[in-house]
Every structure is written in structure tokens, then in C-alpha cells.
Amino acid sequence: MYDYVIVGAGSAGSVIAARLSEDPDVTVCLIEAGPADAAENIHVPAAFGKLFRTRYDWDYDTHEEPFLGRRRIYLPRGRVLGGTSSTNTMVYVRGNRIDFDEWGQPGWSYGELMPYFLRSEDNERGASEYHAVGGPLAVSEGRANNPMAEAFVEAAVQAGYRRNEDFNGAEQDGFGFFQLTQRDGRRCSTATAFLAPALERGNLVVETNLQVHRVLVENGRAVGVTGSRLDETVTIRAAREVILSAGAYNSPQLLQLSGIGPAQLLTALGVPVVLDQPMVGQNLQDHALIPLVYKHSQPISMISAGGPEDVEQFLNEGRGPLTANGPQSGGFIRTRDGIPAPDAEFLAAPVMFADSGLGTPTDHAISYGPSMLAPRSRGSVMLALDDPTAKPKIMHNYFADESDLDDAVEATRAGMRIARQAALKPYTDGQHQQPASESDADLRDFIRHYAHSIFHAAGTCAMGSVVDAELRVLGVESLRVADASVMPTLVRGNPNAAVIAIAEKAADLIRGVAAPSTAAAGSASHHQA
Numbered sequence: 001m002y003d004y005v006i007v008g009a010g011s012a013g014s015v016i017a018a019r020l021s022e023d024p025d026v027t028v029c030l031i032e033a034g035p036a037d038a039a040e041n042i043h044v045p046a047a048f049g050k051l052f053r054t055r056y057d058w059d060y061d062t063h064e065e066p067f068l069g070r071r072r073i074y075l076p077r078g079r080v081l082g083g084t085s086s087t088n089t090m091v092y093v094r095g096n097r098i099d100f101d102e103w104g105q106p107g108w109s110y111g112e113l114m115p116y117f118l119r120s121e122d123n124e125r126g127a128s129e130y131h132a133v134g135g136p137l138a139v140s141e142g143r144a145n146n147p148m149a150e151a152f153v154e155a156a157v158q159a160g161y162r163r164n165e166d167f168n169g170a171e172q173d174g175f176g177f178f179q180l181t182q183r184d185g186r187r188c189s190t191a192t193a194f195l196a197p198a199l200e201r202g203n204l205v206v207e208t209n210l211q212v213h214r215v216l217v218e219n220g221r222a223v224g225v226t227g228s229r230l231d232e233t234v235t236i237r238a239a240r241e242v243i244l245s246a247g248a249y250n251s252p253q254l255l256q257l258s259g260i261g262p263a264q265l266l267t268a269l270g271v272p273v274v275l276d277q278p279m280v281g282q283n284l285q286d287h288a289l290i291p292l293v294y295k296h297s298q299p300i301s302m303i304s305a306g307g308p309e310d311v312e313q314f315l316n317e318g319r320g321p322l323t324a325n326g327p328q329s330g331g332f333i334r335t336r337d338g339i340p341a342p343d344a345e346f347l348a349a350p351v352m353f354a355d356s357g358l359g360t361p362t363d364h365a366i367s368y369g370p371s372m373l374a375p376r377s378r379g380s381v382m383l384a385l386d387d388p389t390a391k392p393k394i395m396h397n398y399f400a401d402e403s404d405l406d407d408a409v410e411a412t413r414a415g416m417r418i419a420r421q422a423a424l425k426p427y428t429d430g431q432h433q434q435p436a437s438e439s440d441a442d443l444r445d446f447i448r449h450y451a452h453s454i455f456h457a458a459g460t461c462a463m464g465s466v467v468d469a470e471l472r473v474l475g476v477e478s479l480r481v482a483d484a485s486v487m488p489t490l491v492r493g494n495p496n497a498a499v500i501a502i503a504e505k506a507a508d509l510i511r512g513v514a515a516p517s518t519a520a521a522g523s524a525s526h527h528q529a
């Protein structure tokens with residue numbers, strides 16, 4: 001019996017466990033289906049792709065996507081301490097101010113979340129209006145310095161876009177370098193940043209290799225969880241609360257397995273209904289990426305990384321190609337005039353990133369694509385079977401809304417225009433996969449044929465429909481969800497930073513303390529266009 005039981009030691013769960021266990025008078029149990037994060041490939045940034053479809057990955061795929069030529073799209077998810085923050089590409093982008101403001105949830109505006117972004121942060125650039133130092137999460141400049149990263153930014157400037165030194169500053173629009181969740185060139189996951197320093201506390205227990213199957217609900221109140229480690233059934237009880245931080249696919253799956261979900265589906269599968277809640281698993285959102293991959297003969301892409309010199313430089317200085325995170329530079333654009341915020345993000349990686357990252361690079365290349373930031377299409381996560389170890393049925397419905405395709409066509413055109421600029425000339429000898437022409441029809445075909453996920457799932461237990469603004473599951477006592485699933489709409493950017501801020505705030509909501517003051521974290525006002 002613990003005061004708090006948290007399911008999932010990912011981006012959110014690791015933060016919540018660390019924050020709650022700061023109080024020595026409460027006991028916390030953090031449960032993780034995957035193992036400890038000891039593997040070197042987790043900590044060496046350039047090796048992130050080597051984690052795909054391994055024991056550190058839930059290894060999901062969508063069902064046949066109706067608007068992408070019935071292709072199944074690969075959806076990696078970290079299954080390890082740190083969750084997807086242990087397997088992601090480390091880009092630190094908070095999203096746009098209007099994302100949070102438009103949620104319309106009391107306490108969740110951009111201004112109100114800012115103290116939580118700052119509380120986490122230890123930014124290499126120092127404290128400023130928008131940044132803080134001294135928090136657990138290292139936010140650093142990239143240390144790989146691949147010439148293609150700068151060439152991409154230069155080409156965007158040649159194409160007419162502005163430079164942006166800080167996507168988390170006054171404005172999101174423009175092109176520049178990403179800051180990364182790295183310390184000294186190594187990955188800084190939430191397990192490294194938050195959990196590791198908390199592990200010596202006597203009031204925090206971390207259970208690894210334990211997959212939760214169900215939340216136990218008695219008389220309308222969550223009282224614990226049950227799951228399995230190999231063949232052993234394990235039940236852990238919670239005196240105060242159960243918190244689900246299992247991610248945008250697994251949190252709704254766990255609610256449904258616990259009888260909280262669409263009654264019709266649960267009944268059909270033989271799961272006893274605790275609460276008919278049709279929105280659990282609905283409202284699934286993601287950013288689709290349209291891959292533009294240009295081949296060339298300069299021997300400088302990430303496929304050359306890993307030689308003895310690189311290893312030495314990585315080990316001795318924490319610099320060089322092995323610190324490469326994938327997208328080192330990029331930018332934000334608006335595909336149309338008059339929209340209130342950027343709707344496409346370019347992520348530029350100095351490597352051939354093909355077939356959702358599953359394809360083996362065959363040539364030196366630069367890969368970049370617009371990731372479509374404000375999709376209107378919605379998907380769902382639904383139990384396929386009542387077996388808790390079976391994969392859920394995931395359908396993203398990418399481009400179900402035709403206007404999403406219109407935006408993607410414009411963004412792809414913008415990307416092809418960048419490729420034609422002088423600065424990218426040395427790196428664009430030929431295109432790996434290309435549209436037949438730049439006509440609307442050919443670009444639409446190209447997108448349907450090659451678009452894939454950029455792995456930003458969110459929205460399946462949204463605030464306002466499944467949980468309230470304090471993240472409490474509506475209709476069940478002592479049960480919260482805190483992870484990417486609670487976002488009513490997905491942020492315009494890479495979601496890890498926003499998930500960490502959600503978790504920071506969740507910890508304060510759970511322990512009933514007021515938000516830290518923004519001024520205390522070194523910031524008075526935050527204007528972002």
C-alpha cells in the first residue's frame with residue numbers, strides 16, 4: 001500500500017514521481033512496464049534509431065490508414081524508464097502560446113504554465129525572460145555541428161524566411177537551430193533528469209518490468225492497480241490516488257481495460273463496464289511528416305558516424321557526430337496568410353531518414369520535412385481484445401480532413417523551394433522519393449504515398465471531456481491521467497517539453513500546492529506571437 005501509485009515512468013510519470021516524493025511523509029510507487037534504462041544506445045543520441053522495434057519499444061503501427069493508401073504507419077513508443085523521452089530525438093520546443101490559451105482550461109494558459117516550464121529547466125544559455133537555470137532538465141545547444149544543419153537554415157533564409165535564435169522565445173516563426181534535452185552531449189531523459197536523483201529516497205519505489213493490466217475501482221473510487229511481471233500477478237494498492245501516465249496510446253487503453261470507456265465496445269469485448277465514457281480513446285491527434293529526402297555525395301551524413309575518432313570525441317568531450325539527435329535545425333512557417341500561428345514545422349536531419357526511420361540509409365542525404373502542426377483530422381485508440389497484453393487498435397485518420405491535405409501541399413512546396421536555394425546546392429544532387437511534379441494533384445499523391453508519423457500522439461483522455469482541469473477522471477474518484485493524452489489539442493511543436501510542464505503542474509495539483517510564481521523563476525511577462 002502506497003499513498004500514490006503512478007503507472008508509467010515516461011516523460012510525465014518520472015517527473016510526477018520525483019516531485020511527489022520530495023515530501024518525505026508520502027509514499028510513492030512508480031510502475032514501469034519496461035526495464036531500466038541501462039543500454040548505451042539510449043544515452044548516445046545518434047543511436048536513437050537503433051531502439052526502434054526493440055525491447056525498448058511498444059512497437060505499435062496504425063491500422064490501415066484510409067487516407068494514406070491503406071498503409072500502416074509505424075508508431076514507436078519508449079518502453080523503458082524515461083518512456084519516450086528515453087527514445088526520442090531530444091528537440092526542445094514548447095509549442096506556441098495560443099496552443100495553451102486555446103485549450104480554454106482554467107489554470108492552463110501559456111502564462112500560467114510558464115512557471116512550470118521554467119521550474120524544470122536548466123538552460124545552457126542562462127536565465128532570461130523565457131528561460132531558467134537550476135532545474136533538473138538540461139536544455140543545451142547541439143554539439144554535432146553538421147554542416148548540413150547550417151546550410152538548411154541558410155537556404156531557408158535565402159528562400160525568404162527569417163532566422164529565429166529561439167523557438168521558445170518571443171516568436172516561433174522562422175528558422176534556426178533547435179535546443180536539445182542533452183547534458184554534455186548525452187541524452188537527458190526525464191529518467192536521467194528527475195528520477196535518478198530521487199531514487200535514493202526511502203519513500204519512492206520504482207517497479208520495472210511490471211505491466212499494469214487494470215485500475216482497481218471499488219465503489220466508484222480507484223484503490224490500486226493490478227498487472228503482471230512475467231507469470232506473476234502483482235496488485236499494488238493506493239491509499240490516496242492512482243495516476244495514469246502511460247502515454248497517449250496506453251492511458252486510454254488502461255482506462256478501457258478497467259471498464260472506463262465506450263460501453264458498447266467494452267460490452268462487445270466482455271469487459272465489465274464501470275463507467276460509460278465514450279470519449280476515452282477518441283480525439284487522437286498527431287503531426288504527420290512529409291519526408292523530403294535529398295541525396296548527395298558529400299561523406300558527412302550520420303551514416304559515417306561511429307568510427308573510433310567519433311567514439312573518442314564523444315567519450316572525452318561529449319561532442320561530435322555521436323551527439324547528433326536527428327533534427328538539429330529547422331523552422332516554423334505559416335502556409336497561408338492570416339492564420340494566428342505557424343502550422344508547419346521543418347525538422348532537418350543530416351541523414352537519410354526513410355520509411356519512418358526503419359529503412360537503412362543507402363546514401364548520404366539530408367532529410368527534412370514539414371511536420372503538419374495544426375491538423376483537423378482526428379483518430380482513436382480502442383481495445384482490440386480484452387487481453388491487456390494485446391496491442392490496441394490505433395487509427396490516426398491522417399488527412400481525413402481534406403483541408404489538412406491542402407496545408408500539407410503548401411508546406412511541401414515551401415520545402416521544395418528551400419531545396420532549390422544556393423546554400424543547399426551541395427546536398428541536393430537528387431531526390432530519394434519525389435513527386436511527379438509540383439502540381440496540386442501530384443503533391444497530394446506524393447503525400448498520400450509517403451507521409452508518416454513524426455510520433456507526437458496526444459489527446460485521447462482530453463481535459464474537458466475525459467478529465468477535468470485538475471486532471472481527475474470525470475466520474476471516478478481518486479484517479480487522474482497526466483501525460484500527452486490530456487492535451488485537448490496537440491501543441492504546435494514537439495510535445496515532450498509540454499508533457500513535462502503538464503507533469504510539473506499535475507504534481508502541484510495532486511499535492512494541493514499553489515503554482516510557483518513566474519517572477520520567482522526569473523520571468524515577468526511572456527509575449528509570443
Ligand SMILES: Cc1cc2nc3c(=O)[nH]c(=O)nc-3n(C[C@H](O)[C@H](O)[C@H](O)COP(=O)(O)OP(=O)(O)OC[C@H]3O[C@@H](n4cnc5c(N)ncnc54)[C@H](O)[C@@H]3O)c2cc1C
Nearest residue numbers: 008010011012033083084088089090091212247484494496
Ligand atoms: C522516435 C521519437 C522521436 C521523438 N522526438 C521528439 C523530440 O525530438 N522532441 C519532443 O518534444 N518530442 C519528441 N517525441 C515525442 C515525445 O517524446 C512524446 O510526446 C512524450 O515522450 C510523451 O510522453 P508521455 O509521458 O505522454 O508518454 P511516454 O513517455 O511514452 O511514457 C509512457 C510510459 O508508460 C509506460 N507504460 C505504458 N503502458 C504501461 C502499462 N500498462 N504498465 C506499466 N507501464 C506502462 C511506458 O512504457 C512508458 O514508459 C518523439 C517521439 C518518438 C517516438
